[in-house]
Amino acid sequence: MKTIKLILIVCITGILQSCYKPGDIQVQNNITQVKIVDVKWGDIYIATELLPGETSEKLTIDRYEEKLPSSHKISFKMTANNKSIYLETEEEYLLGEDDDLLIVLTDDTGVKNPNE
C-alpha cells in the first residue's frame, strides 16, 4: 500500500513537472552607435554587454527563476564616448510558458531614466 502511495506521489509530481514549460528570452541591441551593458529583464540578468547589432544568448527561464507568464521592463546602461546613462524601457515585455521571445531594442524604443 505504501509503495502504491509513493508511486502515485512520484507520478503526480512528474505530471506537474512536465506541465510546466520554460520560456526562452533574448535581447538584441539595434541602437545606433552605442553599446548596452548589464542588460536585465526585471531582475534577471540577460547579458553583460551587447555591441550594436549583437544579440544575447538564448536564456531559458525556468520556474525556479520566474513564474511564467511574467512581464517586465528591460533595463540597461547605455554607454558611448566614455559616458553612461542608466535606462529602462517604457514597455514591459511578456514572456509566457514555452515562449521564444526576442526583444529588439532600436532607436525608436521608448526609454527613460527612473530619476525623471
Next chain:
Amino acid sequence: MKRLIYFLLIELFIVSCEKDDSLSSADRNVVSEDGSITFEELLILVNIKTTDSTYLIVESVDSVSIYINNYYWTKINSQTLDTSKVDKQLVDNKYITDNKTNYLIIANQDIEQPDYNTAGEFAQYLNAAYELKPGEYACLIESFQVTFNDNSIKTYYPFEYTTFKVEQNSRSAFVGEIEIKID
C-alpha cells in the same frame, strides 16, 4: 519670532528638495565612465580693429560663430563690457578707442537637446559631444555681429583661424587673442 523661524525652516526644506530643472534628463543622469575631467569650454579674447587702427567699442560681440577643426562648436555672445568706463570717441555711428579692448568669449560646446524619449535620442546625445583630446586644434571665427550706437546691426565674416593646444585632463583651453579687422 518662533513662527518666522518655522517659516524659514520650511522654506529651506522646500527649496532644497526642488530638482534643478535647468538640466535636461541626459545632463542630469549621464556620468563619465573613467572619472576623468571632461573638457567643457574654450576661452577666447577678441578685439575688433578698424581701418584707422583704432578699436571698436560695443557692449558685446554677438552671435560669434565658432568652429573647431571645421566642426561646429557654438554660436555665442561675448561677456558684456561696461562701455561707460572706457575712454572712447563717437565716430559716425560707432564708438572707437585708441586702446586695445578685448572681449571675452567663454564658449561651451553647443549640443542639440532632443526630447529624450527614445533610446536613439539618448544615443545621439552621448555621441554628440565632440571630445577634445589632448593636442593641437584650429579655431575658426566664422562670423559675428555688432550693434552700433544707432542700434543698427552688422554681421561680419572674418574667417579668422588660430591654433590652440588642449592639455591632458583639462576642463578648458585658452585659444588666445584674436584680432579681427573690420571696415
